[in-house]
Amino acid sequence: MVYFKHHFLGQKTPVTIRVGWHSRDRSPHMEKMVQRYGVVVSDRGLSNSSGGGIELDWPFLVEMTVDLPPDWETYCGGMTSSAKRDLRQFRNSELRFVMGDRRNNLAEFFHHHYGPSMISMHGDAAIVHSLKKIEGFFDEGGEYVEVWRGTEWLGGYIGCFKNDLLHFNVLGWKEGAFELRRTGVVSAMYLDALKRAIERGIKFFLMGGVPPYLENGLLVYKSKWSGRLDFARSKFPTFRAEIDPRCPAVRNFFRKNSLIVKDFEKENLDVISDRNPADVSRRREVDKSIGSWRSLDSLSVR
Numbered sequence: 001m002v003y004f005k006h007h008f009l010g011q012k013t014p015v016t017i018r019v020g021w022h023s024r025d026r027s028p029h030m031e032k033m034v035q036r037y038g039v040v041v042s043d044r045g046l047s048n049s050s051g052g053g054i055e056l057d058w059p060f061l062v063e064m065t066v067d068l069p070p071d072w073e074t075y076c077g078g079m080t081s082s083a084k085r086d087l088r089q090f091r092n093s094e095l096r097f098v099m100g101d102r103r104n105n106l107a108e109f110f111h112h113h114y115g116p117s118m119i120s121m122h123g124d125a126a127i128v129h130s131l132k133k134i135e136g137f138f139d140e141g142g143e144y145v146e147v148w149r150g151t152e153w154l155g156g157y158i159g160c161f162k163n164d165l166l167h168f169n170v171l172g173w174k175e176g177a178f179e180l181r182r183t184g185v186v187s188a189m190y191l192d193a194l195k196r197a198i199e200r201g202i203k204f205f206l207m208g209g210v211p212p213y214l215e216n217g218l219l220v221y222k223s224k225w226s227g228r229l230d231f232a233r234s235k236f237p238t239f240r241a242e243i244d245p246r247c248p249a250v251r252n253f254f255r256k257n258s259l260i261v262k263d264f265e266k267e268n269l270d271v272i273s274d275r276n277p278a279d280v281s282r283r284r285e286v287d288k289s290i291g292s293w294r295s296l297d298s299l300s301v302r
Contacts, residue, residue, distance in 0.1 A: 030242065038247025044240040053242040054299045057262040061209025061236040062269065064219070064227035067285075068205055072198050080224045080283070086187040093149075093184065097192045100144035100156055109146075110134060113155050114172030121176070121218075129170065134158065137169050145196075147189055154180060157189050159196075164203040168193055190225055209236050212260035214271065214280050228285040229260065231269050238262055245296040254296050263291060270294065 033040045034053040044057065069075050076087060100109070110131045118126040137160050138144075146156040155173030159166050171189060173180040180186060197205050207227050210219040243250050251274065258273035258280050268291030273280065277293050 034242050034244050038244050038250040040242045041239050042242075044238050053244045056241045056243060056259075056272065057264060058239045058241040059212045059234060059236060059260065059262055060239065061234070062212045062219075062260055063230040063234040063236070064207040064210055064222045065230040065233060066194070066205040066207065066226050067228070068194070068198050068203055070198075070201075072195055075194065075198060075226075078226060080226075083187075083224050083226075086184055087191060089184040090188045090191045093188060095154070095185070095188055096148045098146055098148065100146040102138070102144050105146065105153075106135070106144065107131065109144075109156050109172060113174055113176075114170055116176035117155075117172040119176060120178070134170055140167075142169065145189075145192065147185065147192070154185050155189060157193060159193050161200070161202065164201075165206060166193070166197040166202045166204070167206045168208055194225065206230075206233060209234070214258040214260065214273075214282055214286070215256070219286075220281075223283040223286050226283070226285050229269050229289040231262065231267055231289075234262075234269075245299050251296065260290075266291060268292070272296070272299070 030040050030042075031053075040053070041058070069078075076084075079087065100106070114134075115128055118128045137158055141161040142158050143161065144156060144158050147154050153174070155171075157168065157172070158170040159168050168190075171186070173185055173189075194205060207222045207225070210216060210222060213219065245251070245254075254272065254274040258271050258275055261270050261272055262268075263270050269289060270291045271277075271293045272295075273293065274296050
């Protein structure tokens with residue numbers, strides 16, 4: 001509920017949750033809700049179409065993947081100007097990256113780096129793994145790396161190496177401080193992980209999920225590292241949404257957001273937006289991973 005409150009209704013919109021019981025055939029009830037609210041969201045496996053709207057497979061998150069070249073110099077040569085500025089700062093910094101002390105430091109990393117960082121970035125929409133879940137990553141090829149400046153411990157990350165993949169699972173910086181983001185410490189952790197992956201012959205760097213909107217800040221940030229949208233590796237839950245494009249609230253949403261939806265039949269990620277594609281800034285890797293771009297006017301209510 002928090003997810004759609006943020007992304008469809010807006011963070012400040014009050015939400016009332018009511019529990020109801022419906023028969024096996026929920027179509028008549030759903031049709032009334034689509035007509036009244038413009039959108040109905042349900043579990044994809046349980047959804048009954050009302051026949052009164054447009055069905056969309058709306059992903060909770062979309063995986064972003066970097067296709068890595070065989071050497072670091074080639075990767076750096078293809079960087080965006082923003083990433084190159086971070087690279088220069090990374091090379092000139094006094095940061096040290098060392099293998100972390102799991103036995104003595106992991107719990108403190110969880111409570112004072114990882115957890116606060118996720119909350120500071122995402123608020124009540126943050127997905128924070130439990131400490132037990134994080135400890136389980138080490139059974140999946142996980143490595144824990146810490147970043148230090150002198151004697152000050154600034155943060156760290158956990159990456160899981162498996163075959164030709166690196167899953168960039170966990171990232172955190174001291175108390176989630178904005179200053180460490182501003183001064184390039186967070187970007188330095190991305191660069192260090194990317195460099196380690198390339199040096200070990202890894203082909204695919206899985207950056208983790210991003211909200212399915214081209215305008216989303218996290219998607220834009222990860223795309224600067226040459227991340228692309230990855231249908232095949234997006235294993236996050238997918239909702240079945242039924243929308244009425246004629247509804248003013250739906251129109252308003254798609255004037256502001258370019259929604260990435262799943263096409264399971266074609267195994268594509270498509271975009272639905274009322275914005276002109278030329279007006280939506282995106283990296284070439286993201287653009288190449290989009291199957292089609294559709295406006296609301298191209299969708300018809302059955």
